[in-house]
Amino acid sequence: MTIIRNHLMITATLVVGCVVLLLLAVGQAGSAQLLASVFAGAAAVSRGASMIRDMVHGRWGVD
Numbered sequence: 001m002t003i004i005r006n007h008l009m010i011t012a013t014l015v016v017g018c019v020v021l022l023l024l025a026v027g028q029a030g031s032a033q034l035l036a037s038v039f040a041g042a043a044a045v046s047r048g049a050s051m052i053r054d055m056v057h058g059r060w061g062v063d
Contacts, residue, residue, distance in 0.1 A: 009043065 004011050016039045023032035054060075 009046075012039075013043075 016035065020032045020036050023029075023035065
C-alpha cells in the first residue's frame with residue numbers, strides 16, 4: 001500500500017490505461033478516447049502547476 005501512495009501518478013496511469021484497454025475491447029472506442037484525453041489533460045495541468053510552484057519557490061530547471 002505504501003508503494004501505491006508513493007507513486008500515485010504511476011498507479012493512476014496504469015489503472016486508467018487498463019480501463020481504456022477494457023473499453024476498447026468491448027467496443028467503446030469513443031469512451032476510451034475521452035477517458036484517455038481527460039486523464040492526459042489532468043496530468044498535464046497537475047504537472048504544470050507543480051512546475052510553477054517549484055519556480056515560485058526558487059527551484060528552476062527540469063531536473
